Amino acid sequence: MDISKDMTAAPRTIRRDDYTPPPFLIDTVDLVVELFADSAKVVSRMAVRRNPAAVAKPADLVLDGKKMDLLSVSLDGRAAAHEATPETLAIRAVPDRFTLEIATRLRPQDNAELTGLYKSRDIFCTQCEAEGFRRITYFLDRPDVMARYTTRITAEKSLAPVLLSNGNLVERGELDGGRHFAVWEDPFPKPSYLFALVAGPLDCLEDRFTTRSGREVTLRIYVRPGDVPRCDHAMESLKKSMKWDEDVYGLEYDLDTFMIVAIDDFNMGAMENKGLNVFNSKLVLANPETATDLDYHSIEAVIAHEYFHNWTGNRVTCRDWFQLSLKEGLTVLRDQQFSADMGSAADARIDDVRRLRAAQFPEDAGPMAHPVRPDSYIEINNFYTATVYQKGAEVVRMMHTLLGPERFRKGMDLYFQRHDGQAVTCDDFANAMEDASGVDLAQFRLWYAQAGTPDLKVEGRYDAAARRYTMTVDQSLRRTPGQPDKKPMHIPLSVGLLDGAGRDLPLKLAGEAAAGGTTRVLDVRNPRDVFVFEDVPEKPVASLLRGFSAPVKLQAPRSEEELTFLMAHDSDPFARWEAGQQLGARLILDMVAARKAGKPMVVPDLFVDAIRRTLDDQRLDRSFIADAVTLPGLAFLGELMPEIDIEGMWAAQQRVRGVLSQQLADRWSSVYDANHGSGPYRFSPEEVGRRRLRSTALSYLSTDKGEAARRRAVEYFENAKNMTEQVAGLGVLAELGGAEGDAALGAFHERWKGEPLVLDKWFGIQARTPTGDTLQRVKQLVDHPSYDRKNPNRVYSLIGAFASGNPVQFHAGGGAGYRFLADQVLATDRFNPQVAARLLAPLGSWRRYDAGRQTLMKRELARIVAEKGLSRDVFEIASKSLD
Numbered sequence: 034m035d036i037s038k039d040m041t042a043a044p045r046t047i048r049r050d051d052y053t054p055p056p057f058l059i060d061t062v063d064l065v066v067e068l069f070a071d072s073a074k075v076v077s078r079m080a081v082r083r084n085p086a087a088v089a090k091p092a093d094l095v096l097d098g099k100k101m102d103l104l105s106v107s108l109d110g111r112a113a114a115h116e117a118t119p120e121t122l123a124i125r126a127v128p129d130r131f132t133l134e135i136a137t138r139l140r141p142q143d144n145a146e147l148t149g150l151y152k153s154r155d156i157f158c159t160q161c162e163a164e165g166f167r168r169i170t171y172f173l174d175r176p177d178v179m180a181r182y183t184t185r186i187t188a189e190k191s192l193a194p195v196l197l198s199n200g201n202l203v204e205r206g207e208l209d210g211g212r213h214f215a216v217w218e219d220p221f222p223k224p225s226y227l228f229a230l231v232a233g234p235l236d237c238l239e240d241r242f243t244t245r246s247g248r249e250v251t252l253r254i255y256v257r258p259g260d261v262p263r264c265d266h267a268m269e270s271l272k273k274s275m276k277w278d279e280d281v282y283g284l285e286y287d288l289d290t291f292m293i294v295a296i297d298d299f300n301m302g303a304m305e306n307k308g309l310n311v312f313n314s315k316l317v318l319a320n321p322e323t324a325t326d327l328d329y330h331s332i333e334a335v336i337a338h339e340y341f342h343n344w345t346g347n348r349v350t351c352r353d354w355f356q357l358s359l360k361e362g363l364t365v366l367r368d369q370q371f372s373a374d375m376g377s378a379a380d381a382r383i384d385d386v387r388r389l390r391a392a393q394f395p396e397d398a399g400p401m402a403h404p405v406r407p408d409s410y411i412e413i414n415n416f417y418t419a420t421v422y423q424k425g426a427e428v429v430r431m432m433h434t435l436l437g438p439e440r441f442r443k444g445m446d447l448y449f450q451r452h453d454g455q456a457v458t459c460d461d462f463a464n465a466m467e468d469a470s471g472v473d474l475a476q477f478r479l480w481y482a483q484a485g486t487p488d489l490k491v492e493g494r495y496d497a498a499a500r501r502y503t504m505t506v507d508q509s510l511r512r513t514p515g516q517p518d519k520k521p522m523h524i525p526l527s528v529g530l531l532d533g534a535g536r537d538l539p540l541k542l543a544g545e546a547a548a549g550g551t552t553r554v555l556d557v558r559n560p561r562d563v564f565v566f567e568d569v570p571e572k573p574v575a576s577l578l579r580g581f582s583a584p585v586k587l588q589a590p591r592s593e594e595e596l597t598f599l600m601a602h603d604s605d606p607f608a609r610w611e612a613g614q615q616l617g618a619r620l621i622l623d624m625v626a627a628r629k630a631g632k633p634m635v636v637p638d639l640f641v642d643a644i645r646r647t648l649d650d651q652r653l654d655r656s657f658i659a660d661a662v663t664l665p666g667l668a669f670l671g672e673l674m675p676e677i678d679i680e681g682m683w684a685a686q687q688r689v690r691g692v693l694s695q696q697l698a699d700r701w702s703s704v705y706d707a708n709h710g711s712g713p714y715r716f717s718p719e720e721v722g723r724r725r726l727r728s729t730a731l732s733y734l735s736t737d738k739g740e741a742a743r744r745r746a747v748e749y750f751e752n753a754k755n756m757t758e759q760v761a762g763l764g765v766l767a768e769l770g771g772a773e774g775d776a777a778l779g780a781f782h783e784r785w786k787g788e789p790l791v792l793d794k795w796f797g798i799q800a801r802t803p804t805g806d807t808l809q810r811v812k813q814l815v816d817h818p819s820y821d822r823k824n825p826n827r828v829y830s831l832i833g834a835f836a837s838g839n840p841v842q843f844h845a846g847g848g849a850g851y852r853f854l855a856d857q858v859l860a861t862d863r864f865n866p867q868v869a870a871r872l873l874a875p876l877g878s879w880r881r882y883d884a885g886r887q888t889l890m891k892r893e894l895a896r897i898v899a900e901k902g903l904s905r906d907v908f909e910i911a912s913k914s915l916d
């Protein structure tokens with residue numbers, strides 16, 4: 034049995050329109066899983082009946098299954114006529130209701146795909162979303178088949194002292210031969226993708242939470258022995274999440290125990306299995322010595338995300354995988370709201386938008402562009418995308434904006450009231466929102482159906498005599514693969530008008546009796562909409578897309594003076610930050626054009642002054658200042674260019690940095706000195722802001738690469754009191770290069786060589802260094818003894834960081850970076866197609882580059898597609914990228 038390679042011949046496209054209800058239902062599943070050192074035996078006993086709602090009445094029951102040995106099949110206690118193919122098992126001529134028992138054998142220790150049942154060192158664990166359960170036993174492995182599970186696990190006690198599965202522990206005991214068992218019962222019907230099993234040598238941190246109705250819940254975080262002291266932050270995050278969901282959505286936890294397990298080898302971030310969340314260990318383990326502020330933040334957000342899935346995903350799940358955003362978009366919105374409530378709402382929103390622009394906008398403009406609710410796929414694992422997650426969250430957020438918080442909450446209540454225990458669709462969600470609020474969402478639903486980022490052009494005209502301000506809004510949506518013609522969307526456009534002193538004006542739209550509020554959400558619905566504001570006493574400056582009220586690309590002919598004015602005065606913090614980004618982007622792009630035309634790149638004083646004012650503004654908190662003085666990233670800038678000019682963008686960005694560094698040198702120095710900090714590490718918004726601002730200043734102070742800069746960076750790195758400071762210092766030193774850079778990298782490795790999660794930072798910093806011969810270094814690091822090509826964290830931190838996080842180096846060198854990536858994709862695809870497919874994405878953007886790079890990138894894609902025995906995962910991305 035070859036379990037290392039997906040040998041599927043001609044990959045089949047699955048279409049949303051082909052959905053039909055399952056012909057059979059499975060009410061209960063009793064699993065017996067026997068774990069051994071070199072195999073696992075699984076016996077599944079299922080109560081099966083015909084689905085009264087099925088459209089067809091087939092004679093046979095056809096189950097999904099993959100990469101297992103079938104041992105036996107019996108129906109109502111007797112041998113059953115059956116036939117197996119590599120991906121199905123057909124049970125012939127079944128009655129209307131029966132008990133089916135199937136025994137299979139698997140080899141978890143050889144499963145490097147990390148889906149189904151596998152081993153992460155000495156720990157057995159499962160990953161069943163999306164289609165992993167079929168690698169454990171034959172099943173109707175689709176989310177609309179919901180069953181009640183009982184799981185009995187047996188194992189040798191010395192090898193696997195801890196035996197876990199979903200639900201409540203109902204029995205445990207000793208067996209002969211040093212073995213023991215545990216029986217878990219999950220009272221809630223669930224789809225197979227939420228099944229989980231974990232067994233191995235684990236320690237746990239235990240705590241309690243009392244729900245608001247008085248249910249006592251035991252909380253446990255399981256980790257490798259020795260890691261328990263690194264679980265406190267995760268536990269605090271869990272308790273905050275549980276409380277927040279009660280306070281904000283009235284949602285309580287529903288089992289007696291909630292368990293989290295940290296696993297070192299995990300393809301994704303984490304997984305919301307009912308009552309037994311499995312996490313990538315990097316999203317659980319933290320202490321100030323080994324984890325950065327960003328790690329602390331991600332842990333809090335992902336613990337919340339997975340916990341929130343208990344209602345949005347588990348209690349109400351997806352009918353089919355095309356509805357993935359039903360649970361993911363909604364749950365991301367909920368974790369974003371949670372993060373906003375835990376710290377600064379403005380920072381949180383800036384973060385959301387940065388991510389969306391860096392990952393989702395390029396996806397929407399590339400060959401894999403797909404709607405939030407896709408219409409087809411070859412491999413569902415390829416659709417856990419920024420579009421489904423981040424844009425999906427924006428879609429739910431827009432509903433929140435259109436309905437307002439109270440009606441949105443009513444919509445959520447109605448959604449749970451109607452659909453608890455069901456597998457439903459994105460339309461069901463929109464219906465609940467519509468029915469609870471009375472707001473018409475008919476046109477709005479296009480956000481689920483149409484791919485691509487809408488372009489919004491906004492122009493304003495002031496008529497002094499009539500005291501009227503007219504805003505003209507044009508929308509357009511470019512074609513995307515499979516969607517040549519688009520309809521106009523319903524776009525909530527949040528706006529304000531500022532007077533000459535920077536104060537918000539009260540807003541009164543034509544036809545309204547009186548002014549209402551200073552921020553208004555305009556309903557943009559047509560190719561062109563015109564909005565007239567009345568009683569406007571003076572020519573205002575418009576604040577547009579406040580709070581980033583819709584995931585669009587905004588174009589507005591605003592002068593540089595207007596943008597600096599907004600940077601200084603807008604009452605909406607997001608819009609304030611955005612004005613700076615727009616101004617920065619505009620001047621960088623102007624400089625790129627100048628460079629191309631052989632002209633000098635000039636940084637206008639106005640921009641330097643605006644940054645100086647931001648640094649001097651005592652009212653702003655430090656995180657916001659750090660955000661505001663950080664220049665737009667290359668991914669965002671690239672999206673604004675008809676053809677991406679990497680060298681040009683990089684040169685211009687460096688020039689702006691250089692000018693800001695020089696002209697504001699005194700400011701950076703005083704910011705650096707003033708934010709030294711003292712006392713033990715605390716993960717609080719103030720302390721995080723302080724550290725961020727200080728490392729931002731350090732980075733500006735290092736731009737000239739001079740002696741003083743090197744000395745300061747070395748001092749910062751050597752005196753670092755926590756991992757946040759170490760990583761910031763190491764990043765700066767790696768970019769400075771030379772003896773200081775090498776020494777710091779060496780010292781860091783020496784100190785942390787026993788900590789894989791910390792070494793990931795070491796790999797990542799080197800892979801992301803925009804200067805020097807990074808590719809050569811990355812190639813050497815692949816052979817480093819600390820590197821492990823089978824561990825997804827290592828692969829993402831080295832290969833992923835280079836290809837996706839270092840555009841300057843990835844696109845340099847006449848295609849050597851492309852060739853390296855393709856080689857890595859092919860090598861990885863032999864054992865882990867999911868990871869291989871994720872690495873591949875950057876090659877798909879070839880259309881955005883010059884002709885030379887296009888040829889080189891396409892050549893690598895073609896080489897990949899031509900490979901024999903390619904997985905469905907990689908085939909889909911590579912072939913669609915070439916289309």
Ligand code: 0A1
Nearest residue numbers: 162163301303304305414417
């Ligand atoms: N549902 C999880 C993410 C996840 C998705 C797929 C996986 O394997 C293919 C694993 C995890 C979440 O949203 O957190």
Ligand code: ZN
Nearest residue numbers: 338342361364
């Ligand atoms: Zn999720």
